[in-house]
Amino acid sequence: MKQALCLLVLACPVAFANAQSGNNDDCSNAIEISFGTTGFSTLNASNDGPPLPGDCDEGFGTGFGFDIWFTLTPDQSEGIVVSTCDTADFDTRLAVYTGCNGILVACNDDGPGCGGYTSQMNFDGVEGETYLLRVGGFDNERGTGTISVEYGDGPPETPNIDFQHDGLTRQYRILVPDDLPESAPLVLALHGYGGNNNDMANNYGWRELAAEEGFVVAFPNGTRDQSNARFWDVDYAFHGQFDIDDDGFLSSLAVHLQDTLDLDPERTFVTGFSNGAEMCFQLACRESATFRGFGPVIGMMLDTLWVDCDPEFPRPIITMNGTLDNVTLFGGDMGNSGGWGAYHSIPDMVDFWVDELETPELERVFLDDIDPGDGSTVRLDMYSSLDHGRQLWYYQVNGGGHDWPGQWGNMDIDATREVWEFFKAIEAEEPEEPGEPADLNGDGSVNAADLGYVLAFWGIGNTGGDLNGDGNTDSADIGLILAAWTG
Numbered sequence: 001m002k003q004a005l006c007l008l009v010l011a012c013p014v015a016f017a018n019a020q021s022g023n024n025d026d027c028s029n030a031i032e033i034s035f036g037t038t039g040f041s042t043l044n045a046s047n048d049g050p051p052l053p054g055d056c057d058e059g060f061g062t063g064f065g066f067d068i069w070f071t072l073t074p075d076q077s078e079g080i081v082v083s084t085c086d087t088a089d090f091d092t093r094l095a096v097y098t099g100c101n102g103i104l105v106a107c108n109d110d111g112p113g114c115g116g117y118t119s120q121m122n123f124d125g126v127e128g129e130t131y132l133l134r135v136g137g138f139d140n141e142r143g144t145g146t147i148s149v150e151y152g153d154g155p156p157e158t159p160n161i162d163f164q165h166d167g168l169t170r171q172y173r174i175l176v177p178d179d180l181p182e183s184a185p186l187v188l189a190l191h192g193y194g195g196n197n198n199d200m201a202n203n204y205g206w207r208e209l210a211a212e213e214g215f216v217v218a219f220p221n222g223t224r225d226q227s228n229a230r231f232w233d234v235d236y237a238f239h240g241q242f243d244i245d246d247d248g249f250l251s252s253l254a255v256h257l258q259d260t261l262d263l264d265p266e267r268t269f270v271t272g273f274s275n276g277a278e279m280c281f282q283l284a285c286r287e288s289a290t291f292r293g294f295g296p297v298i299g300m301m302l303d304t305l306w307v308d309c310d311p312e313f314p315r316p317i318i319t320m321n322g323t324l325d326n327v328t329l330f331g332g333d334m335g336n337s338g339g340w341g342a343y344h345s346i347p348d349m350v351d352f353w354v355d356e357l358e359t360p361e362l363e364r365v366f367l368d369d370i371d372p373g374d375g376s377t378v379r380l381d382m383y384s385s386l387d388h389g390r391q392l393w394y395y396q397v398n399g400g401g402h403d404w405p406g407q408w409g410n411m412d413i414d415a416t417r418e419v420w421e422f423f424k425a426i427e428a429e430e431p432e433e434p435g436e437p438a439d440l441n442g443d444g445s446v447n448a449a450d451l452g453y454v455l456a457f458w459g460i461g462n463t464g465g466d467l468n469g470d471g472n473t474d475s476a477d478i479g480l481i482l483a484a485w486t487g
């Protein structure tokens with residue numbers, strides 16, 4: 001259950017921090033905010049806050065103006081939900097920092113399911129640490145409303161669990177539905193750069209879908225980089241100093257959960273957003289013995305992976321990209337103008353996996369434009385083969401940005417459900433039935449031909465017809481032939 005200070009909003013006092021007085025218009029004059037609900041106004045706020053990085057662009061830019069500031073000090077280390085969702089009369093924007101000149105911890109423009117372009121963000125709070133909470137409007141929007149600060153409903157039910165790997169204490173959250181079927185599937189869902197597993201657990205629809213469909217979903221955390229941002233080590237150009245074994249961590253975690261929860265190794269999958277999507281591609285190249293399917297959403301393949309990708313097993317892939325993404329450029333960035341590192345275009349990446357998975361047959365479908373107001377449409381390319389059952393599904397979001405479809409940006413599809421339905425349709429590889437050991441010539445019968453085979457290799461130390469494993473072909477092996485005789 002969500003830990004809130006008040007059970008009913010109507011029964012709770014609402015404290016008002018009014019920016020019209022100018023008390024908290026600047027970060028240096030931030031006022032303390034308590035957990036619960038606080039009224040605010042930005043009508044007379046100034047437009048002087050710091051710019052947001054590109055990672056905060058949810059498809060509509062990084063404009064953030066007419067802001068006011070609060071200090072927030074949690075009394076426990078848990079996930080924190082900050083929200084103006086449906087409680088403000090203007091297009092809000094939220095951000096939280098470690099200090100006035102500190103590091104950006106989290107940001108949000110349009111919260112999932114929030115009307116009027118209001119906001120909701122999650123971040124991992126540390127007990128006793130003071131954070132700077134910034135509340136303002138998209139571009140030049142101003143208005144009034146209430147803001148709530150609560151401990152999120154993710155961490156109390158799904159606390160971070162420590163997992164030791166390669167000398168590091170890693171963390172994950174996990175959702176295990178009630179009445180889980182025997183040998184259930186497992187999905188690992190990976191956050192983006194600067195995100196965290198609390199956000200992935202609460203804001204992408206996995207909680208509800210796992211309960212509905214009966215699968216376990218785990219949310220690992222990346223480690224922190226020099227900017228205190230969580231990341232997956234896919235060899236970004238600015239991460240040269242790091243050598244984090246995320247491949248081994250995620251593979252080991254999956255096997256650990258299979259063993260401890262009796263989950264199905266043949267139905268173990270991984271998906272992720274942005275940096276998490278790029279980690280999916282890396283795992284598809286390097287850890288295909290553990291994962292049976294991959295779901296990268298809005299990611300690319302760095303050239304360093306491209307030239308060194310050699311999957312042990314080709315596995316099915318479902319992937320999505322927006323043509324107007326200004327973070328993961330649709331046309332690629334082999335010159336590394338964006339600083340992430342050199343990467344090929346999205347169409348070239350799709351062709352790469354078509355070749356790798358040996359899926360030359362293409363069926364193209366243009367999906368219904370369910371929400372014309374989102375400014376984008378979806379084309380689905382389904383690649384398959386006449387020789388095997390592997391498939392590659394590529395969703396091209398025409399006019400789409402750096403978004404998780406169905407949560408923000410394109411609303412014609414629900415990426416979470418699309419990924420799961422693709423995973424669910426992957427057929428588990430059936431183990432071959434062991435043959436009858438006495439059928440030495442493999443014709444499906446134990447008869448005179450097999451007896452002749454034993455006689456042909458008769459002798460001490462001759463293993464050609466050795467059925468009982470004693471190193472000899474002798475009368476004991478004839479006894480096994482006669483016992484299994486089918487004629």
